[in-house]
Amino acid sequence: MRWRVILVAAGLVLFIGLLAFGDNYVLRLATTVAMYVTLAVAWNIVGGFSGYPSFATAAFFGLGAYAGGLASSAGVPAVAAWIGAGVFTAVFATALGFAILHLRGHYFAIGSLVVADVLREVTNSWTSLTGGGMGLNVPLLGGSSNSQAQLFLVAMSVVAVAAVVASIWIDRARLGVALRCIDQNEDAAQVIGIDTRRAKVIGFTLSSLFIGIAGAIYASWVSYIDPSDVYDVSLSVKPIIMALLGGVGTIAGPVIGAFVFLGLEELIWRNSLEFHAGFLGLLVVALVLFLPSGLGALRGRGMLSSIAAIMRRKPR
Structure with missing residues (x-):
């Protein structure tokens, strides 16, 4: 508990320091990592807790972006537009969940x-x-470029913290127990009286809520969106990789993975754009083969011995 308090305090000091002294580039990176944390943690509610390989993140993100952008264009205040977009996305996800959550495995993934x-x-x-392929211009918020950057960092960070808090609550609540039972053996969970479909739909809906809000904030942040941008399939793949990096099904794993992923994106991929997709694929293969439990597997053990143990592990 003491270390958790120290980490939270250090995070608050860092956050305040970014707001006070960060330039536009630093604020952009911080806002991006907050968005990545939101997407990874939200995906983990479905993909990590219940073991359902969801690729609907891009759909929820794009839907939230357009819902928020259209609401802002109609004169709705920014915060109300963002929250409304999240609620709209959650309603859509509820209907979608009832339609496809009876599928399992790769059938659900494809669906x-x-x-x-x-x-x-x-x-x-x-x-x-929507403007079709021409895209949609989202009204700019008032203030200087630096004050806008600070505002979007605060907004995206609030959503990220809310997603983490919701993830902790779900993990400790009956819903979390139900989702983890589904991950272990869904048929056995039904036998012992768990309403598996209800639990999956609730998890799916809560996950989409945060993704939709993040999409709406993103639309206001960049002030212009188009279908190829906000519905990009990479938005469905990246959160999975982040969760894999930190540890799928854990609380801190997706958060750690988001920071590591952004570091890789900035330091490596920006310098090799032509090999971006190839590197992404190699990273997925390496994680699945050599580090299936994420970086959390190295905690409390020597790194070299942990890697050696992972390398010696026989494939299932």
Whole structure:
């Protein structure tokens, strides 16, 4: 508990320091990592706790971005537009969950993956509302560029903290027990009286809520969105990689993975754009083969001995 208090205090000091002294580049990086934390933690509620390989993150992110952008364009205050976009996305996710959460394994993965493609086509076709392929201009917020950067950092950080707090609550509540039972053996969970479909839909809905809000804040942040950007399949893949990096199904894992992922993105991928997708694929393979429990597997053990033990592990 003492170390947790120290870490929280250090995080608050760092956050205040970023707001007070950070330039636009630093504030952009901090806002990006807060968005990544939100996406990874939200995905972990479904993909980590219940073991359902969801690829619907891009669909929820894009839907929230367009819902928030359209609300802002209609004159709705920014904060209300962001929250409304999250609620709208959650309602959509609830209906979608009842439709596809009876699927399992790769069937569910494929079903969730195509949702973003469907929404992208709808957005492209509904030109009168969304602007179609021309994109949508989102009204700028008032103030200087630096004050706007600070505002978006605060907004995205609040959503990230809310997602982490919700994840902790779910993990300790009956919902978390139900989701972890589903991950272990869904049929056995049904036998002992767990309403598995209800638990999955609630987890799916809560996950989409935070992703939708993050998408709406992103739309206001960049002030221009188009279907190919906010429905990009990489938005479904990146949160999974972040969770894999830190440890799937854990509380701190997705948070750690988001920071590590951003570091890799800035230090490596920016210098090799032509090999970006290839490196992403190699990273996934390496994580699955050599570090399936994420960086959390190295905690409390010598790093070299841990890596050696992982290398000696026989494949299942």
